[in-house]
Amino acid sequence: MFADIHLHSQYSFDSQELMENQVKRAVETGLPVMCFTDHIDWDFPIPEMIFDYDVDQYMEEIASLQERYSSRIRILKGVELGMQPQLGDRYRELLQKYPFDYAISSQHLVEKKDPYYPEIFEEYGDAGVFRKYFEETYENLQAFHDADTLGHLDYVVRYGQNGAGEYSFRRYGEIIDEILKLLIRHDIALEVNSAGIRKGLGFPNPHPDVIRRYRELGGKLITVGSDAHVSEDVGRDFPLLEQILKAAGFTETCYFVERTPVFLKI
Numbered sequence: 001m002f003a004d005i006h007l008h009s010q011y012s013f014d015s016q017e018l019m020e021n022q023v024k025r026a027v028e029t030g031l032p033v034m035c036f037t038d039h040i041d042w043d044f045p046i047p048e049m050i051f052d053y054d055v056d057q058y059m060e061e062i063a064s065l066q067e068r069y070s071s072r073i074r075i076l077k078g079v080e081l082g083m084q085p086q087l088g089d090r091y092r093e094l095l096q097k098y099p100f101d102y103a104i105s106s107q108h109l110v111e112k113k114d115p116y117y118p119e120i121f122e123e124y125g126d127a128g129v130f131r132k133y134f135e136e137t138y139e140n141l142q143a144f145h146d147a148d149t150l151g152h153l154d155y156v157v158r159y160g161q162n163g164a165g166e167y168s169f170r171r172y173g174e175i176i177d178e179i180l181k182l183l184i185r186h187d188i189a190l191e192v193n194s195a196g197i198r199k200g201l202g203f204p205n206p207h208p209d210v211i212r213r214y215r216e217l218g219g220k221l222i223t224v225g226s227d228a229h230v231s232e233d234v235g236r237d238f239p240l241l242e243q244i245l246k247a248a249g250f251t252e253t254c255y256f257v258e259r260t261p262v263f264l265k266i
């Protein structure tokens with residue numbers, strides 16, 4: 001059994017889903033725990049895309065859902081922070097100011113460009129962009145290691161011009177190892193994000209080879225999320241994640257309450 005602790009709603013610029021629809025779907029799916037993690041991605045390089053919201057209102061709406069659904073599901077208050085080198089202090093302040101249960105650090109950019117668009121791939125090629133993505137993830141985590149988990153570690157490979165054709169753990173093992181060791185050193189969990197499966201990769205982010213490697217290096221903290229921006233994706237492909245995690249030797253995952261891990265047997 002898993003908690004789905006990577007979920008978006010209309011508070012995220014790229015989702016129109018009502019929070020209550022996400023809750024209803026999570027209850028239907030039989031999830032014991034869910035956590036909203038709407039995007040705060042300040043200084044996003046595309047000015048018309050504003051990944052920000054009124055956090056007081058966000059907290060109030062979650063509190064009211066917690067009250068109404070308390071007998072059916074545990075609902076938690078989280079945030080997904082888009083990392084950039086200049087944002088560390090502002091994110092630390094945000095996490096001090098509001099009572100989030102959980103914070104995800106995510107790398108969404110490469111050289112201040114959104115890899116969702118082909119431009120950066122035309123400049124560096126798939127392999128070049130992938131490498132830069134991992135290097136920037138590492139640098140950002142060095143400067144800001146205050147979140148509870150690293151979101152979708154190899155997210156960028158979703159957008160390669162040849163898909164994940166130029167990606168393997170082996171090819172980027174050295175830099176991925178440095179990222180995994182840094183997570184372990186700072187007690188940051190590794191997120192297993194099922195969106196990669198439905199976005200055409202056929203595997204979650206990160207790839208099962210990376211999940212196995214994390215365990216080999218001594219990693220123990222796994223979080224799980226669907227990254228659903230629409231309600232039909234809540235809890236999506238969790239049976240496959242279960243197989244992957246068990247095969248890698250994990251027997252439990254965790255979710256966070258008041259920034260503290262709570263373990264859940266798989």
Ligand SMILES: [Zn+2]
Nearest residue numbers: 080106151152
């Ligand atoms: Zn993300």
Ligand SMILES: [Zn+2]
Nearest residue numbers: 006008080227
């Ligand atoms: Zn997300």
